[in-house]
Amino acid sequence: xxxxxxxxxxxxxxxxxxxxxxxxxxxxxxxxxxxxxxxxxxxxxxxxxxxxxxxxxxxxxxxxxxxxxxxxxxxxxxxxxxxxxxxxxxxxxxxxxxxxxxxxxxxxxxxxxxxxxxxxxxxxxxxxxxxxxxxxxxxxxxxxxxxxxxxxxxxxxxxxxxxxxxxxxxxxxxxxxxxxxxxxxxxxxxxxxxxxx
Amino acid sequence: xxxxxxxxxxxxxxxxxxxxxxxxxxxxxxxxxxxxxxxxxxxxxxxxxxxxxxxxxxxxxxxxxxxxxxxxxxxxxxxxxxxxxxxxxxxxxxxxxxxxxxxxxxxxxxxxxxxxxxxxxxxxxxxxxxxxxxxxxxxxxxxxxxxxxxxxxxxxxxxxxxxxxxxxxxxxxxxxxxxxxxxxxxxxxxxxxxxxxxxxxxxxxxxxxxxxxxxxxxxxxxxx
Numbered sequence: 001x002x003x004x005x006x007x008x009x010x011x012x013x014x015x016x017x018x019x020x021x022x023x024x025x026x027x028x029x030x031x032x033x034x035x036x037x038x039x040x041x042x043x044x045x046x047x048x049x050x051x052x053x054x055x056x057x058x059x060x061x062x063x064x065x066x067x068x069x070x071x072x073x074x075x076x077x078x079x080x081x082x083x084x085x086x087x088x089x090x091x092x093x094x095x096x097x098x099x100x101x102x103x104x105x106x107x108x109x110x111x112x113x114x115x116x117x118x119x120x121x122x123x124x125x126x127x128x129x130x131x132x133x134x135x136x137x138x139x140x141x142x143x144x145x146x147x148x149x150x151x152x153x154x155x156x157x158x159x160x161x162x163x164x165x166x167x168x169x170x171x172x173x174x175x176x177x178x179x180x181x182x183x184x185x186x187x188x189x190x191x192x193x194x195x196x197x
Numbered sequence: 198x199x200x201x202x203x204x205x206x207x208x209x210x211x212x213x214x215x216x217x218x219x220x221x222x223x224x225x226x227x228x229x230x231x232x233x234x235x236x237x238x239x240x241x242x243x244x245x246x247x248x249x250x251x252x253x254x255x256x257x258x259x260x261x262x263x264x265x266x267x268x269x270x271x272x273x274x275x276x277x278x279x280x281x282x283x284x285x286x287x288x289x290x291x292x293x294x295x296x297x298x299x300x301x302x303x304x305x306x307x308x309x310x311x312x313x314x315x316x317x318x319x320x321x322x323x324x325x326x327x328x329x330x331x332x333x334x335x336x337x338x339x340x341x342x343x344x345x346x347x348x349x350x351x352x353x354x355x356x357x358x359x360x361x362x363x364x365x366x367x368x369x370x371x372x373x374x375x376x377x378x379x380x381x382x383x384x385x386x387x388x389x390x391x392x393x394x395x396x397x398x399x400x401x402x403x404x405x406x407x408x409x410x411x412x413x414x415x416x417x418x419x420x421x
Contacts (some may be wrong), residue, residue, distance in 0.1 A: 029209075030216045031216070037222075041219065054402050055369060056249070058398060082277075085378070156381050160400060
């Protein structure tokens with residue numbers, strides 16, 4: 001218990017036999033306080049998050065169960081590019097929407113790299129569409145259209161990356177569409193033709 | 198070799214400055230961060246350039262872990278004087294005839310995301326909090342299907358009930374970047390089946406590449 005020491009009280013006389021109060025330094029050892037400070041910092045660093053999660057808003061095309069497949073194919077073939085997402089972050093793409101089942105399109109493969117990846121392909125496509133608009137081959141309302149078709153071996157990261165590319169390259173018209181069996185065959189054929197990678 | 202006698206100095210260092218720094222950093226971390234939300238599973242979201250901040254209220258969170266398990270949660274906004282989570286469990290209870298007691302409803306209200314089928318819900322909610330944690334780890338996830346009318350598509354049921362409780366709910370999908378696409382596809386299909394065509398994908402922030410400024414000339418490239 002905290003008690004006042006009253007034994008040596010009795011005025012302020014300093015006679016012989018009265019012990020002189022030791023003058024204490026006003027310095028305090030701050031080491032424990034520093035320890036505590038850093039301990040708390042460590043705690044906060046581990047238990048908190050710095051960044052608030054961000055979100056990406058997507059709009060899926062309106063789907064009417066009665067709508068026919070043919071109506072979906074209204075997209076201008078020359079303004080469209082189809083992107084197939086596959087395993088190991090591979091991106092297969094071809095011009096057009098592959099509406100002719102008998103003629104396999106020229107399927108190329110690329111990756112999500114910064115240089116010479118899918119981004120450059122999209123930029124080139126956009127430029128081409130703009131040129132065609134100027135030349136009058138495409139109407140002024142036609143826009144670069146990207147059909148994103150992830151296959152069953154692709155992962156979510158690829159999809160988000162692809163949607164991100166749409167934002168980066170300012171492509172307004174795009175859709176996530178189910179992959180067709182034909183396209184899966186095309187991927188397999190392309191894979192078989194390039195066994196190296 | 199004679200060497201100059203150095204005056205002996207005390208080994209004590211003045212800790213005041215260090216103490217100042219420590220507490221300054223502490224204050225910074227306390228103010229600049231917020232506590233990690235209680236997550237049922239660890240999910241690493243993919244990165245995107247999107248910088249829309251996720252609001253705190255009116256959120257429906259569908260978590261998808263790398264194995265494809267689905268967890269469902271809504272935030273506890275007060276709707277018409279009732280906490281949304283309580284109204285949700287009430288409505289699910291009535292619809293699915295789960296015979297959940299008031300105590301178990303309370304457990305749902307304060308509890309974590311739900312990642313189990315309806316038939317295990319009652320036993321999950323009556324378990325202690327420690328047991329619930331273990332059960333969440335081994336949870337099978339909410340059953341889902343590409344067809345929304347499938348009676349096994351319990352996620353559709355949860356979404357439907359939650360939207361009845363709080364129509365302003367913003368639907369957010371938080372999926373792990375390694376999740377394979379068919380799992381995501383099922384959720385998207387379910388949402389489409391419920392005539393929800395607009396939803397959010399939760400991502401973490403990534404720097405804008407140069408191509409972005411080339412495509413959006415109205416934005417200054419200085420803003421990074």
